[in-house]
Amino acid sequence: MLALTATASGPVRADVVEHLDLRDAAVIVAGFDRPNLHLAARFCTDDDERRRAVTEWVAERAGPGLLYVATRKDTERYAAGLTSRGLAAGAFHAGMKAADRRRVQDGFMRGELDVVAATSAFGMGIDKPDVRFVAHAATPGSLDAYYQEIGRAGRDGEPAEVMLFHRPEDQGLQRFLVTRKLDRECVGEVAAAVRRRRLGIAITELARQLDRSRRKVW
Incomplete structure (x- = not known):
């Protein structure tokens, strides 16, 4: 049996071995050095400054590129801002209709869009070789998530840019998203109604x- 994953920390690799009941498994971990990617970060003092900095940085780049943001509303805001700067920009998040998500993804893959402003929902199955930049308008939830998302840049081996726009407050948002409690009563009501x-x-x-x-019900 061969089990593969793009990115996985030590605990995740151990889980793969345990859940697949692998015996005497040979665990091979490849290096993550990508010399063609230029990684940089920019500190922003407030959200208004960051929104301006992100929009200007992306607008000055030759696409295609990806802009990862923290919330669904931000995908729409940034896509609108970039469109006003003359770019062919699309928004992508899990709350969109499947047909709309497919339209944006297909447009990006065909080269019809310069940039997609997306949440982490955008990524699985994306293998576009000529992505020239990946920007983050907020700190991702984990180092694994960050590595996986920037790994979509420069798959053709040509130079690509990676930029992180961050504020210390980003960590608070990620802690909230991770630790918020499940409303079990609401889940039970939704399940019963669907049945x-x-x-x-x-x-x-x-x-x-x-x-x-x-x-709440979504």
Whole structure:
């Protein structure tokens, strides 16, 4: 048996071996040095400064490129800002309809978009060789996530830029996203409602029936 993963820390590698019940497994870890990637970081004092700095930096780059952001709203904000600067920009996040996500992803792969402003939802199956930059408008949730996302740059071996725009407050957001508690009561209500509707139910209708916000039931 051969088990492969793009990026995995020591504990994750141990989990792979344990869950697959591998015996005497030969664990091979390749190096992550990518000489063609130029990594840099820029400290920003507040969000307004960062938004301006990110938009200007991306607008000055020759694409195609990826801009990873922390929230779904930020994907729309940055895409709109970059479009106003004359770039062909798209937004991508998990809350979009599947058809819209597919349209943005296919457009990027075909070279129709200069840049995609996306959450971490954008990435699986993305193997575009000529990505010339990957920028982060906020600190990612983990070093593994950061390495995996910047690894989409320069897969053709040509030079590519990687830039992180960060603030200390970014860590607080990531801690909130990781540690927020699951509303078990809401999960039970959603599960029961979905079971009753064998043919499925729209998120908006589900939220109305349960008298909860659309975000809560999503």
